[in-house]
Amino acid sequence: MGNTAARRTVEQLRRQLQQWEQERRLVCRSGWLPGVEESGLPAERIGTGVESWDRLMPEGGFRRGTLVEFFGAGGSGVGTVALWVARCALQQVPGVLVVVERRQRFYPPAAAVWGIPLDRCIWVQVPDKRLQAWTIDQALRSPAVAAVWSWVERLEEQWGRRWQLAAESAGTLGLLLRPSTERGRRSWADMQWMVVPECTQALRGDSTGNRQPVAGETLRQVRLTLVRSRLGPAGGSCRLVLDDFRGLVAAAGQEETRHGASGLSVVAALAYPAAVRSASLVGRRTSGAVCS
Amino acid sequence: MLYALDARRRERVVCCSPAAEQWGVRRGMPRSEAAARLEMASRRGHTVVQCRWSSTEDRAALEELAVFCGQFSPQVAHTTYSSAGSWTLADGLFLEITGTRHWFGGEESLVAQAIRAIAERWGYRACWGVADTPAAAWAWARYGPPEATTNPAGACLPPGNSWPQIKGLPIAALRLGETLEKTLIQLGIERIEQLAALPAASLRMRWGALPAERLAQLQGQLQELLQPIASPESWCVEQVLEYPTASRPQVEQVVAGLMGRLAERLAQKQLGALELVVWLGCRAAGCRLPMRIGLLEPTADVEHWRQLACMQFEQTPLPAAVTSLAVEAVRVGRLPVREGRLFGNSCSEAGAGRALADLVERLSARLGPQAVLRPYLAPDRQPEYAWAGRPYLEAAAGRGQAHCVQSRPTVARPLWLYQPPLPLHVMAVVPEGPPLRCQTARFQFTVARCWGPERIETGWWRGASVRRDYYRVEADDGRHFWIFRRLGDGRWFLQGEFV
Secondary structure, eight states: OHHHHHHHHHHHHHHHHHHHHHHHHHHHHHTOSTTOOOOSSOOSEEOOSOHHHHHHSTTSSEETTOEEEEEOOTTTTHHHHHHHHHHHHHHHSSSEEEEEESSSOBOHHHHHHTTOOGGGEEEEEOSSHHHHHHHHHHHHHOTTEEEEEEEOSSOOHHHHHHHHHHHHHHTOEEEEEEOGGGTTSOOOOSEEEEEEEEOTTGGGTOTTOOSOOOTTTTOEEEEEEEEEESSSOOOOEEEEEEETTTTEEEETTOOOOSSSTTOSOHHHHTOOGGGHHHHHHHHHHHHHHTOO | OEEEEOTTSOEEEEEOOHHHHHTTOOTTOBHHHHHHHHHHHHHTTOOOOOEEOOHHHHHHHHHHHHHHGGGTOSEEEEOOOEEETTEEEOOOEEEEOTTTGGGGTSHHHHHHHHHHHHHHHHOOOOOOOBOSSHHHHHHHHHHSOHHHHTSHHHHBOOTTOOHHHHTTSBGGGGOOOHHHHHHHHHTTOOBHHHHHTSOHHHHHHHHOSHHHHHHHHHTTSSOOOOOBOOOOOOOEEEEEEEEEEOOHHHHHHHHHHHHHHHHHHHHHTTEEEEEEEEEEEETTTTEEEEEEEEEEEEEOOHHHHHHHHHHHHHTOOOSSOEEEEEEEEEEEEEOOOOOOOTTTTSSSHHHHHHHHHHHHHHHHHHHOGGGEEEEEEOSOSSGGGSEEEEEHHHHHTTOSOTTOBOSOOOSOOOSEEEEEEEEEEEEESSTTSOEEEEEOSSOEEEEEEEEEEEEEEEOGGGSSOEEEEEEEEEETTSOEEEEEEETTTOOEEEEEEOO
């Protein structure tokens, strides 16, 4: 009898404390009381380490528990940009990355180059659209997941809403890659980004185009535009340089980034002695034939 | 061909198939020499498979097979181990069938059923020998004619009269060890009957007690001690339904009840299930449907089991009404002991581990374990083989991760890889030069910039060699692709997109 009463009291106290804890978190997230910060909890905002990119976002980073859409074509760099965000999420919050894929094209060695620890990666191969939607929902709903990365061609509205609620409940970041043609449709995503590749001619900073190719030319450049944001104004854009060789993202024309791993300057990244010979030979011919 | 590191850290052949032996591969040979011989075989169209051998995995597999063979005999034992250079090989099983053969309709029928069951369950082609003594059965199974030992009629030696067939076998059939066998062969004693013709006292004096002992065991004059493999406790509960039913809710209810009974039994020993099989018996269709449920860590949570079973059940078409049901814990483990928290385990490391296990188990139950993968890097230059995906349930249990590479790769690779590569029409300025314009079945692009070639020549051990010149190209709209030219015929392919 005594045991039961004690257990009941402990249970009541536990509920009470849980309620206080939830209220405190809500207050912290809302920012109503300045100076009240969450201590001992994982970061609520995920910074990208690229200042010009972070500045475009109303909160200075990606908020946990949100859906983010990246629009772009195959080969444009849209997947790489989203994967960079996933990498930042893995660095800043505990949990795993879930890659949900229908066409079995995802290539883990490339993800490893981009700094994704494969022992914190779950690759789910789904046979159809219905199971892809279910899998994304399950992954977003799990508190053990830091981010979900998936190429979603067509998105039904009710699934979008379910994913948004699932991500919000577990604090998971949903990174959805979408074809550019889907951009105008209704969406439950909290942020939408447009990724447009740019010819690397601009990267060399020579308007005449006469300069000879130099080492490190495998850098890519993309223009990133915040198309829509529920959390604040949209419309800003920035240029990013993607280095597939070292798995780094940097702002075009900016020499420093915030992350430890991405602390190398773009100028330093341009120095690839091994690639000089072949790149210069081949690049010279193609630039003469096509890019003149 | 199986190879392993010897005591001097050199790779040597542990064992090989008879086909490989025909190409000159021998046990104990350096792997490089064996690989060179097998390259010639692969050029002639043979398939060559080389694997690293692990004694632990080998023994574990044999013990699993021993448990499976428990359905044919109450006493299953390891055969003795033969020495192969500096390794020890587990090379077979003894089955005591004295009291069980009549249950299977005789010896031949038992062997036929066992051959079929092992082939279906494991894919192995087993060699059998049935004789009056374990030594004779071992000798016949290992050194009898292959066409006889894989055939139920040929595998069974006549009861009480096996000597005429055994005596002509080579001396290696006596398990005397490589050194003694070599000595005997050098002396011209190549068959058992030649050794048996020598006086027992002379045998003991010259080569110790072993040859005489083995001969006595072979002829039944000396009993051989078998060490049976202890079969694990069976964790199975079953129920025969009063009436056949095709109603899914009813079946689910019975399964939940059985799971509750199984969980109680496991809880008494502080155990949880790691792999469950729900058997659906359909007598009208004459089959038992298995539904396998893999778990990441030992669990005895009935509600969790039930949810995973329901996910699979939704996707399992029933061939007929269900007449019996069984729930079996195929693998069990000790339940993890965790310190309780005031707020539950939601924020703790253990809570995160449980949440991850829950996710992986749910995904594996619905999509199948093969669809939920943990990727690994593999030490292979050919892009298609530069990684491997293992079912997450297996990877987490620490099975099958022998060849993974953990270091970060240092080459730029596309995030999307087409497998197989897509054929590409390419226009180039010179016949073997870099591409200028590319066209696939779906789209086309003009090449603005191009890097390469990166030559990859590898894969000769998989059959035809791979010889490719890879180029990374930038289209005029800024998109990046990874294409290659096959050096053999000069054809172009799109291998990946830097998506």
